Amino acid sequence: xxxxxxxxxxxxxxxxxxxxxxxxxxxxxxxHKRFGGLHAVNDVSFKVAPGSIKAVIGPNGAxxxxxxxxxxxxxxxxxxTITFRGQQVQGKKTHQIARLGMARTFQNIKLFxxxxxxxxxxVGRHVQSRSGFFAGMFALPSTWKEERAIRAxxxxxxxxxxxxxxxxxxxxxxxxxxxxAVEMARALAADPALLLLDEPAAGLNIYETAEVxxxxxxIRDMGITVLLVEHDMSLVMDISDEIVVLSFxxxxxxxxxxxxxxxAEVIKIYLGEDDES
Amino acid sequence: MINRQRLSLAAxxxxxxxxxxxxxxxxxxxxLTQLTMAAYYGLVIIGLGVxxxxxxxxxxxxxxxxxxxxxxxxxxxxxxxxxFQTVWAxxxxxxxxxxxxxxxxxxxxxxxxxxWAACVFAVAVAALVALVIGVPVLKLxxxxxxxxxxxxxxxxxxxxxxxxxxxxxxxxxxxxxxxLLPALGGFGPLVINGDAAHRVLNFYMAxxxxxxxxxxxxxxxxxxxxxxxRSLHSSEEAAEASGVDTARFxxxxxxxxxxxxAVAGVLLTxxxxxxxxxxxxxxxxxxxxxxxxxxxxxxxxxxLIMGVGLTFLSLRGVFGTYDDAVFGVxxxxxxxxxxxxxxxxxxxxxxxxxxxxxxx
Numbered sequence: 001x002x003x004x005x006x007x008x009x010x011x012x013x014x015x016x017x018x019x020x021x022x023x024x025x026x027x028x029x030x031x032h033k034r035f036g037g038l039h040a041v042n043d044v045s046f047k048v049a050p051g052s053i054k055a056v057i058g059p060n061g062a063x064x065x066x067x068x069x070x071x072x073x074x075x076x077x078x079x080x081t082i083t084f085r086g087q088q089v090q091g092k093k094t095h096q097i098a099r100l101g102m103a104r105t106f107q108n109i110k111l112f113x114x115x116x117x118x119x120x121x122x123v124g125r126h127v128q129s130r131s132g133f134f135a136g137m138f139a140l141p142s143t144w145k146e147e148r149a150i151r152a153x154x155x156x157x158x159x160x161x162x163x164x165x166x167x168x169x170x171x172x173x174x175x176x177x178x179x180x181a182v183e184m185a186r187a188l189a190a191d192p193a194l195l196l197l198d199e200p201a202a203g204l205n206i207y208e209t210a211e212v213x214x215x216x217x218x219i220r221d222m223g224i225t226v227l228l229v230e231h232d233m234s235l236v237m238d239i240s241d242e243i244v245v246l247s248f249x250x251x252x253x254x255x256x257x258x259x260x261x262x263x264a265e266v267i268k269i270y271l272g273e274d275d276e277s
Numbered sequence: 278m279i280n281r282q283r284l285s286l287a288a289x290x291x292x293x294x295x296x297x298x299x300x301x302x303x304x305x306x307x308x309l310t311q312l313t314m315a316a317y318y319g320l321v322i323i324g325l326g327v328x329x330x331x332x333x334x335x336x337x338x339x340x341x342x343x344x345x346x347x348x349x350x351x352x353x354x355x356x357x358x359x360x361f362q363t364v365w366a367x368x369x370x371x372x373x374x375x376x377x378x379x380x381x382x383x384x385x386x387x388x389x390x391x392x393w394a395a396c397v398f399a400v401a402v403a404a405l406v407a408l409v410i411g412v413p414v415l416k417l418x419x420x421x422x423x424x425x426x427x428x429x430x431x432x433x434x435x436x437x438x439x440x441x442x443x444x445x446x447x448x449x450x451x452x453x454x455x456x457l458l459p460a461l462g463g464f465g466p467l468v469i470n471g472d473a474a475h476r477v478l479n480f481y482m483a484x485x486x487x488x489x490x491x492x493x494x495x496x497x498x499x500x501x502x503x504x505x506x507r508s509l510h511s512s513e514e515a516a517e518a519s520g521v522d523t524a525r526f527x528x529x530x531x532x533x534x535x536x537x538x539a540v541a542g543v544l545l546t547x548x549x550x551x552x553x554x555x556x557x558x559x560x561x562x563x564x565x566x567x568x569x570x571x572x573x574x575x576x577x578x579x580x581l582i583m584g585v586g587l588t589f590l591s592l593r594g595v596f597g598t599y600d601d602a603v604f605g606v607x608x609x610x611x612x613x614x615x616x617x618x619x620x621x622x623x624x625x626x627x628x629x630x631x632x633x634x635x636x637x
Contacts, residue, residue, distance in 0.1 A: 072518060098520035110515035112508045114575060123508045127520035129501055133529050136500030137493040143500060150501070190520060 023086055025050040025194050025225040026071065031080035031090075033066055033249075040066045042249040043080075048194070053216060053226045055236045058246035059269060064229040065107065067246070068198055071227075072104055073097045085193060099127050101193035105183045107202060107229075111171040117182045118167040121154035124189030128153075157185040161215070177208050184215070188224075195219060197228040201235050213239050237261065245269075282495045285578060286488060293484040297477065308593075309480040310471070315589040316483035317545040320490050322568045322584035323577060324537025327494050329566075330574035331503065332530045333510030334415060335423045337562045338430030342403045342535040344557030346542030348437055349399035351449035351552050353390040357381070362388060370394075392455040396543045403539030404532050411531040415524065427559065434557040448553030455547035457482070469547045479548060486544065490537060491581060498577065506530055560601050567608040573618015583618070 024047035033041035041063045048054045056064050069075040071082055073094040082090045089097050103124070112120050129150055131143040158164045161181040166174060171182055180200070187195055200216065201209040213235050220226055230236050236243060237257045245253040245260065247269045253260060260266055300306045325339050358376065361367045367388070370376050375394040379387040390398075414425045437443045444450075454470030469479060497503050508516040509523040516523050546552040555561070568587060572580030587607070590596065596603040611618070 074514065074517075093522075094514075094517035095520050095522045098518055104518050106515065106518075110512045112511040112515065114511065115504075115507060119504060119507075123504050123516070123521070124519050126501065126505060131501045133497070133502050133533065136502040137497045139496040139500070147501070186519065 023050075024048055024083070025052075025085065026227065027081075027083040028071070029081045029083070031067075031070060031082060032078045033063075033070055033075065034078045039249045041070065044244075044246070044249075044251045045080075046244050046251065046254055048225055048227050049241070050193075050225055051220065051223060052241040053220050053228070053239055055240040055243045056227070056229045056246060057231075057233070057236055057243060058252075061248075062246040063249040064246055065198065066249075068104070068196055068229060072102065072196065098190065101190075102196065103187035103190040103192035103194075104196035105180075105187050105198055105200060107198040109176075109179045109183055111179055111182060111186075113172055115171055116168050117158060117163065117171055117174065117178075117185075118151070118154055120171050120182050121157055121185045121189050122150050124186035125150045125153055127190045154185070154189055157188050158182075160188075161185050176203055180204070180212075188219070192224060194225045194227065197226060197230075199230055200228060201230060201232045209235055282499065286492050286495065289488050289491065289581075293481070293488070296484075297480060306476065309476050311589050311592040313476075313480045313483040313548060314545060314592055315585045316480075316487040317541045317548070318565075318588045319487050319581055319585040320541040321538045322565055322572075322588075323487075323491055323494055323581050324534035324541075325565050326569045326572065326574070326577050326580035326584075327498065327506075328530055328534040329569050330577065330580065331498055331510060332506040332527060334527055334531065335419075335566070336426040336531070336534070337423055337559070337566060338426035338428075338433070339534070339538050339565050340557050340559070340561035341430045341433035342407060342538035343542035343561070344433055344437055344552070344554075345403040345406060346399045346539030347546035347552040347556060348443050348449065348542075349402055350392065350395045350455075350543040351452045351546050352443060353395035353398065354392050354453055354547075355449055355451060356389060357387050358390075359386045359388040389453075392453065392547060396455070396540075399543050400536055400539045403535050403542075407532040407535030408528065411528045415527045415531060427562075430557075430559050430562045434554065434559060437557050438554040444553075446554060448551055448556075450551035452546055452550050452552070455544065469544055471548055471550050483544070483548070486540075487581075487585075490540075491577070494577060502526065502529075563608075564601070564604050567604045567611075571607055571611050571618060573615075576618050579618045 026048040028047075029045050031041055031044045032039070044063075044067065046054075056067060058064055066075065070077050070090075071084075073089065073092050073096070077090045080090070081088050084097065084100055084102060087100060089100065112123060115123070129146050131140075131146055134140075135143050155164065155167065158167050161184060163178055163181050163185070166178060166182075171179060174182065184197075184200070197216070201212050204212060209232060216226055216228070216239055228236075228240075237260075240257050243253075243255065243257055243260045244251060245263075245266050252269065253263050253266055255263065296312060297309070300308050300312075321339060321343055325336060328334050328336060358367050362371075367376070370390070371388075375391055376388055377391045379389070381387045410429055414422065414429070417425055437448075438446060454468040454472075454475075456466050456468045458467040460466045465478075467478070467482065468475060469482060471479075498506070505516065505521045505526050508519065508521055509526060513523050542552070542556070568584040569580050571587065572578075572583040574580075587604075591600055591603075
């Protein structure tokens, strides 16, 4: 990673005025999500401090992905509040929340088929640009400058993720790890304040996982708050400032990695009940 | 990328002049009439091409928007308001200069809406209808959206077919020419009508409109909005997460393609001097859809070429009374052998497969 350019990314300019430095970047308060009789997310509350890396862990079916979908507005909450940068966002649409400075990656990569890697990342720049239908159709001079800026920023990010040479390759033709990188670049292109990563190391080998760990720390150092869901415990323990443990939709524990590793209840849900002694 | 598109537009201008020269040299200037009509239909097809190919939203009701444009233009420019001259609304319209006076064939006074005013009104109504229909319907996806737009097309067809104001099964005839620009200096008026004397002029106007329409769409698909449309086609979830207001963009492109269809309807109706209910029929919508597919969904140039080309052949009567059947066959063949459009075909391997048995 020696060739990396440490480009500072300004946090999204659309910060709400009420979000002071002391307030949480993201705050969940008694969030519930029910699917019929199933409590997928049950009374979960936690805060994500600005500039930190927070991880959500838990066994399969614990409600991690549902939680992500609630935060991003993909699913409506049943009850409870989600406050992002001082604004309540439950009930808002996904694109509105994205506009407030939230970006994400997906567990099962969702890139745009038929686009080049560069174009995909340029779509990520959507919230930081404004040309509309009319300007686009008439190719107004105002769009030229914006288009150049979008392209330049997208190239910069591909460079940052060391895939600049693949800029013009069709995204579906790329290898898995490269697709992950394009997705990350697309999310970063929004200049987000909060980045949600849904299993960023899934399907990657240990070297690639180490790269991802370094990348996430670098993103944090740029001033972007990171919330991730991950199964790879070594990754989570290495980089997280704090960890939330979910089990059957409820919050089981919330602490620093060192303390989580010693938490008896967490060990129990991961290793099973010790029924020998 | 964008420069290649500009070159293609320039090439299309050359093709236009080339077509005119060809008909002049071969003494087949009567072809220009069908070429003019094909260009207007081409406008519908490229508008639908952006909706379907780029934004990934299907519509089997676009003949409806074409008909709204055409019928309203026809009805407004032929309804005689002379008897209502004293009504305040008519006086008000007249005061705004939106009415034209004339005489019918018996010398009776004729008071009608001017083609410009009728055109603006007709296109605005089509846009409004697209907006009102689009808000609920575009929430649907795939088959459901197809069925809903089919329903819309059927409703519009039956309305025009049933209402006496729109001439029922006869449609509306004797629609006057559309004077785009009055006579200026040494130039005659720029008028859209079917007079043989204006044939060459009309051919250039129609192709000019088509080239302009194409240029605007080419700009659009290479813009930020174009990328957003393509992104929502591929993954609405990821597009939303990137901040793309998918519902709004879908609606906007739906309205845009409806406007293209309505403009084509207005202009072709003035050129033909009338419009009939067959223009609103579902078969027409299916044909537009087939032509977009033949051209290759995501290839706007392919859509343009195949759309105008096949429409021209159809208008010349090359497919005879089997016209609609031919388009059905074309649709099936394209889906089987060239789902990405005819122009994507590599012909040699195809012929090998068809005639020499599978080789590879």
